[in-house]
Amino acid sequence: MSEAEVAMLDALFTQSPLGLRLLDADLRVVRVDALTKHGVAGEDLVGRPFPDSVRGHADPEELARIVRSVLDSGVPVLGHVVWGRLPADPGRKRAYEAFAFRLHDPRGQVLGVALMGFEVTDREKAGARVGVVGAVRERVGRTLDAMVTCRELADTLVPGFADIAVVEVVDSIVRGDAPPLAPLPAHVPLRRVAFRGSADGDLPQAYPLGGVRSVPAPTPYSQALSDLRPRVVTLHPGLPWLETDPTRAAIHASGAHSLLAAPLTLQGTVLGLVSLYRTGKSDPYDEADVEVVLAAADHTALCIENARRYTREHSVAAALQRGLLPSRPASHTALETAFMRATDDRGGGWYDTISLSSARTALVVGKVSGEGINATATMAQLRPVIRSLAASGLEPDELLARLNDTATLLAEERACLPLSDPLYREVLTAGCVYAVYDPLTETCTFATAGHPGPVIAYPDGTVVLPDIPTGPPLGGAEDIPFTTSAIKIPEGSVLAFSSPPIPVTGASDDYGPLQRALAQRERPIHDLCDEVRYTYQAGSDSVLLLARTRPFPADRFAIWPLDDDPTAPATARRLARAQLRAWNIDEDAAYNTGLIVSELVTNAVRYGSPPLEMRLINDRTLTCEVRDTSPATPHLRHARTIDEGGRGLFIIAQLAQVWGTRYTADGKIIWTEQTLR
Missing domain, CATH: 3.30.565.10 (Histidine kinase-like ATPase, C-terminal domain)
Incomplete structure (x- = not known):
């Protein structure tokens, strides 16, 4: 070996920042660098078995496996990251990037292994933090449900970033109400909606999921909700504020050593609080971790706000629907009725039973096109019109003709909205079936507008879909008159109105489960309504109205x-x-x-x-x-x-x-x- 080569080799072992070790074929240390022995004399390491020479610095078993693999196969290992702790700083995990090569003499005989490495702790932790933020943005907020969003956040942060995650939100926003302005008033309660503990940090929850309580003050939690700044706290039994919230002290006393409390905020309002804990040998939180939590909290807060707005619209639409639709069927001497509505506020379906003169009853089922509160509002405009027209004694075809005039007027008003209005692009139409049952003549007169008639189950068990001419939808452009059909309905028959219509296929005397459900004459009408719903699997926005005829005394x-x-x-x-x-x-x-x-x-x-x-x-x-x-x-x-x-x-x-x-x-x-x- 030339003098230059010897000088270069000496420089590598004495001046290079890389950690170097030469191992012989028996994996014993031949030479080590002078800068990375961390207080251990180099001559004390020479001759030791390889795993013993690095014990306390990195995972010796993992390094031994890498070195043995290189020695046996000759395939080098490039850039493999291993984690360990220094004896002088055992509280902090460190990352090292390792490189290993097999050494040969000029004749090709295996001499040993050269192992090099350097610390990449900051790089690895920075990459892990970026990965946490990316995972939060990918996995959190996939639904318009605030509680599910909070659970997604806890599941994403544990166990990679936290050993325990607790998410609490202002109780009122779960119902869709607007969040309070910061600072959070002391009396505003928080609802615990998510808790997640890792396998090695499964600590007590302190408060049960779903529990509602105000945050005691002063604590790091109340301070974070007051000035909207995260708090990083090293936990130990002597902290004076633990007495303010002794229930939470159970978490701290069970092994948590580091706390990061961050508020969920959006545009100066407070939506909730995220509390993250690290336990056991996990590194304590530092300022770099705070940036990660702030990014995760901002994304989560935006998702919670979107969910809150959706819940608000849903609650308003549901309340509007409940107020507009009858809460129970009207009592009729010769007609027993039951209804069921399955809805998530996305549609404008409605039903009605109207008492008319001469012991007659009007039965109505309809559905407005579109979704959400706008469809509900349109339904709210049409249903009172039907009641008013019914009270005037109009025949079903005449009533639908007048109702169509109202729907057409509403459609014209919608067409005059500004181009920027979302409703401008939605065509307003509605389907409706209107029937009048006269118990004295046992006759039911039907008229339909863009909606099929009912399914009828006769006392002998026959279930039919009568041939009733279907008129054009309400508000449509078709200038086609509505017609009526009068059908004899003997006592004991059941009429099933639905929106969307009940799908009926097959021969007129064999409708399978639907026939068996409707033909159960002796069952109470409400039980029969349940049975039909079990058979008729409609969507999430559907209406079912059943009417069973009885003899008029x-x-x-x-x-x-x-x-x-x-x-x-x-x-x-x-x-x-x-x-x-x-x-x-x-x-x-x-x-x-x-x-x-x-x-x-x-x-x-x-x-x-x-x-x-x-x-x-x-x-x-x-x-x-x-x-x-x-x-x-x-x-x-x-x-x-x-x-x-x-x-x-x-x-x-x-x-x-x-x-x-x-x-x-x-x-x-x-x-x-x-x-x-």
């Missing part, structure tokens, strides 16, 4: 034909009073009914066309009807003092609770309703 209504002559009013009064006595109606109501019947029949004789018919119905109200074949409609007049007539309908309006006119295929019906005691 025969002794609760009476029908009389009347002669078209001046004696008809007197005959009608006599018949009505006799029937009211049989029903035990009180005298005041009977007297008022006599006057109402007299005026109704008088109008029919004077202005109507024969044949005439009178009907009394004793249901939730007392209904009086007079039928004739004239299309002429009477109207309410305010007669002058000297007028001899014109007071009939005015008297009726004063005596009856409500009154109206209903048109039929062969004429009209004037009806009144009186409330009974």
